[in-house]
Amino acid sequence: IVGAGPAGCFAGKILAARGLRVAIVEEHSEVGKPACCTGIVGASGLGELGIKPGKWVLGKLRRAKIYPPSNVPIELTRGKVEALVIDRVKFDRSLADAAVKAGADLVLNKRCVDIAFNDGPMVKTQDVDKLKARVVIGADGPLSVVARKSGLLVSNEYIKCAQVEAEADLDNGVAEIYLDNNFSPGFFSWMVKAGRVARVGLGAKSGNPTRLFKKFLSEHPVASKKVGKTIFSRCTGVIPKCMSRKIQKGAVLLVGDAAGQVKPLTGGGIYIGLSCAKLAAEAVINALESGRMEELECYQEAVMKKFGTEFSVGIQIKKLFDQMSNEDLNFLSTFLMDEEVRETVLKNFDFDHHEKLIIALVAKAPELLKSIGIRRALKYFKFLT
Structure with missing residues (x-):
């Protein structure tokens, strides 16, 4: 091996x-x-x-807080532990x-x-x-x-990433996700508490991840105010397609x-x-x-x-996200504010298996099409074929 x-x-x-x-x-x-x-x-x-949690567990995540480009946060939680840091x-x-x-x-x-x-x-x-x-x-x-x-x-093909461990004004038990093509084109940025420090990073499909990350830390309207000046470690890496x-x-x-x-x-x-x-x-x-x-x-x-199914469905949805502008991401975020959509998300979410949620949302496509409008719908759905 x-x-x-x-x-x-x-x-x-x-x-x-x-x-x-x-x-x-x-x-x-x-x-x-x-x-x-x-x-x-x-x-x-x-x-x-069959892997039992040990001393390597630094935290437990119960909530996700998503910031679209508009920076109007969307919080999702089922009140239980979804993942471990x-x-x-x-x-x-x-x-x-x-x-x-x-x-x-x-x-x-x-x-x-x-x-x-x-x-x-x-x-x-x-x-x-x-x-x-x-x-x-x-x-x-x-x-x-x-x-x-x-x-x-x-x-x-790779997603290029940069991350630091730093001081940050961040609650325990929450993963913060930032969607904005100005900082993380084709991917997203993140912030999560890991014991006494916070892990703050981003991935990008294009561009220099180190420069984009420096920009994210200094210019993002929300994240830049949360991350302190003390940096304990830095790293860069890649995620394969x-x-x-x-x-x-x-x-x-x-x-x-x-x-x-x-x-x-x-x-x-x-x-x-x-x-x-x-x-x-x-x-x-x-x-x-x-x-x-x-x-x-x-x-x-x-x-x-x-x-x-997880791979094939996820790849198709990723193709769609790759084509979305910040305007599109803001528009999409409004669906998560809809009570019925939120209920579908919370009912079908599985941290380790995304296909169940995606399939459930696709089943609601006829209703979503009416809300999106035909012209906008065609723009999105052509990337799924």
Whole structure:
């Protein structure tokens, strides 16, 4: 397994627990560092995977506060814990410890630079070490070497992100989302309390994320007044486009960000990555125990069965959002102020599975069309075809 992030370690734990010999190769000297992540994961999703909250939980989210370009906030809550804000370093290390305890070997300071194929896949590291394996799982993040060297990279599209941990005037238990193409074109900005600090960041489909973020912190009418001058850490990173890679070729499988397994609308990938890591591990176990390596092809089928609708519906809606101007975003925000729409949102919202909510809103399309008007409707819906 290349990469000791959550997906790699979770797969390693499952495989090692079945008695397979597993090596998790990590390029950095410490698991979890460097970390550049908002660190929000659905509470129900972790429960589904059997991961119990530990000391890595920094906060619990019960509310969302959305600021459209008009900056008239829309608050949504069901009065219960929807997600956890986590310490990614401690979270990653807890999963790595579990993998080692199950019998996996954790190899640090080994950067994968190539994948060779002879009788089976072979991982080559920067110091000319060669690790031969029956199966290689690429869990090495959005810029995955395994994906590129195995010919699995389909699209080189990313959301570029910048984030700081800083002092901020922000309530506990609320995630603030800012929609404004002047600061985060094609994506959004965010602010969430993480223990004693706040994580403040943005993603952008185009433009320089560092410059856009500096502008957001200094010029946004609301956010600039909330973020203090004390910055504790800074980071930049990228989020891969959903389904921008093939996820299996021969004895090579991809999981997590390396596989483009992220939510199309928000870019969140912890729950999906862990879920797909489990599916990958199950495919590997079936293949090795049966002696039928073609069983690895079942991994793709299993992922699409679980997340296919989530991916396809989310990608279509993301295409629509990508075309929206600030005027369009303001217009759209008025729907969330409608009592019936809010009721639909709160009834069908699932932090880890967006397709249920999207499908419920699409079912209301005839009513929405009347409100939107035919000309505006045609402008939006042409992007869904």
